[in-house]
Amino acid sequence: MAVTIGEVAKAAGVSVSTVSRALNTPDLVNAVTRQRVKDAADRLGYAPNPAARSLREGRTESLGLLIPDITNPFFPPIFKAMQERAKRQGYTLLVADSDEREADELETIAAVSKKVDGLVLWASMLPEERLAELAARMPVVLVNRHVPGVVEVHVSLTDGIAQAAEHLKAYGHQQCVFVDGNGNRPDQSRSKSIREAFDAHGLGLIEIGPYEPRFETGVHAAPLVLAHGATAVLAxxxxxxxxxxxxxxxxxxxxxxxxxxxxxxxTLLASVSTPSLTTIRIAPDEVATKAIDLLIGLAHGRQPAQPVTEVGSRLIPRGTTGPASRATFARRDDA
Structure with missing residues (x-):
């Protein structure tokens, strides 16, 4: 028979309510009492009933993650890292895919929001006012989407892009192409950061797009890169x-x-491609930790000191970058 909370209280010499506080809101119990309760629970083999606890507190002990495209190899490590972080704190993580469509995102949020204690929305397509309304009704953390007053994890590409521009400049490149895969998203900060960094390093930049952030976009863009006579591409x-x-x-x-x-x-693709891909690294574990911790904090009524938490980036040089060709591919092909 399972050990009850009353048996733990008797063994620890405290009230049932004290045991409940010690296990569920330990900051409200002094350290000595908290340890006595923990020792008694461990000795008796007491395991809290998450379903009963969530029913009493009106919580589901579940969190939601909504991403734009689950087929993008960037997202599985993010989901896995967030799932592990949530699990350590007693939560289950549910994941859904909006397929880069605003209507699908709205529909998914409506279906999921009643089943979770909070939502992480990655690069949301929704208008600011809808996101602000949602955040007023339930805990929400945005990733790579800024809405005033809504908690956000911002993945800053500033350092990584500056390093990429410096890297290409050092190799003698002068004319570059940026293949914009931002589609019709409201946030255009990535394009702006790239323009600014390349201008600062005296690099010419031609922008192609915006298109959807998919493999097919790169296939479409490749002949345009050659037609422009560029010697470097940032995708x-x-x-x-x-x-x-x-x-x-x-x-x-x-x-x-x-x-x-x-x-x-x-992503994994970068290291296994031939040649291996030079790329700007975003650490999935760091993004996952910050987003989940912020969301759980909000679910427990804790507001962060700052509404925006930043995660950085850095360049990982590999085999797809090298010295600029003295003549463009198109010119050599015509010779």
């Missing part, structure tokens, strides 16, 4: 970069001898 993410690499090879262009390619995210 919206690794998935787009892989499409560029694939199509450049099909067109007979060599990477990095003819064109250097840089991705963003540092």
């Amino acid at each position: 919206h993410n690794d998935l787009v970069a892989m499409g560029v690499l694939h199509q450049l090879a099909a067109l007979g262009a060599s990477v990095p001898a003819d064109v250097s390619v840089v991705g963003i995210d540092d």
Whole structure:
């Protein structure tokens, strides 16, 4: 028979309510009493009943994560890291995919919001006013989407992009292409950061897009890169970069001898591609920890000191970048 909370209280010499506070809100119990309760619970083999506890407190002990595209290899490590972080704190994580569509995101939020204690929304497509309304009704943490007054984890690409620009400049590149995969998203900060960084390093930048952040976008963009005579490409993410690499090879262009390619995210694809992909790394564990901790804090009524928490980035140089070709691929092909 399972050990009851009353038996733990008797063994620890305290009231049932004190045991409940010691196990569920330990900050409200002094350290000596808290340890006595823990020792008694461990000795008796007491295991709290999460279902009963959540029913009493009106909580589900579940959190929701809504991502734009589960087929993007960037997101499975994010989900796994968030799931592990949530599990350590007694929560189950439910994940859903909006397929980059605002209507699907709205529908999913409506279906999931009653089943979870809070939501992490990654690069939400929704208008600011809808997100503000949602955050007023339930705990919400945004990732890579800024709405005044709503808690946010911002993945800053500033350092990584500056390092990429410096890296390409050092290799002698002068004309670069940015393949914009931001689609019709409200947040255009990535494009702005890239323009500013490349301008600061005296690099010419041609922007192609915006398109959807998919492999097919890179395939479409590759011949445009060659047509512009660019010697370097910065892709919206690794998935787009892989499409560029694939199509450049099909067109007979060599990477990095003819064109250097840089991705963003540092997914598994980056390290296993041939050649391995130079990319800007975003640490999934750091994003996961900050987002989940903030969300659980909100679920327990704790507001963060600052509404925006930042996660940085850095360049990981690999095999797809090298010295700029003295003549463009198109010119050599015509010779």
